[in-house]
Amino acid sequence: DAMVIQNPRYQVTQFGKPVTLSCSQTLNHNVMYWYQQKSSQAPKLLFHYYDKDFNNEADTPDNFQSRRPNTSFCFLDIRSPGLGDAAMYLCATSRVGMNTEAFFGQGTRLTVV
């Protein structure tokens, strides 16, 4: 059974048109992360929520925002997608407080046209 679910798996959006990617989890983990991965590159952390506390990475563009309305759901909003935002977006969860792995969803492949 999938524990971290991302929707949609594939998203095509127009240049400049806002888009939202969603992530849900059944693990009841307190931390949720959003990573961006471009081809042949390392996944790069955009931001994370520790419970309700939002933590933005210093180099994450303002174009990227996130919402976590409850423990189970987290959204990634891209306000004005550019061609350079085309990537795989990965959601992950973990239970902080002990050394443990992060669980990833299957990712959303975003194409900007």
Add this chain to the structure above:
Amino acid sequence: DQQVKQNSPSLSVQEGRISILNCDYTNSMFDYFLWYKKYPAEGPTFLISISSIKDKNEDGRFTVFLNKSAKHLSLHIVPSQPGDSAVYFCAAHYQGSQGNLIFGKGTKLSVKP
């Protein structure tokens, strides 16, 4: 500045032989290291981890070795199987980072029958 480096973009191994994937890191604060396996169009799947207080962790065919003085870790797969063909990511985090993973760029392993 990459804190986690995987200097070999690809590795090809014959089925039944040993696969050795290498990873170097620069941040001495890292205290927990993980290996993830990723198939195309899928999210990373946790494989094995090691705490900085250990130098070896084994799980079936997979063994991770950590050399703290050299800031180096390696993943050994014995025996390699065609189903092991995937991209392998090395990742690290440290206490207080809320589980934020720093990834390497990955090594694409091909196991040939």
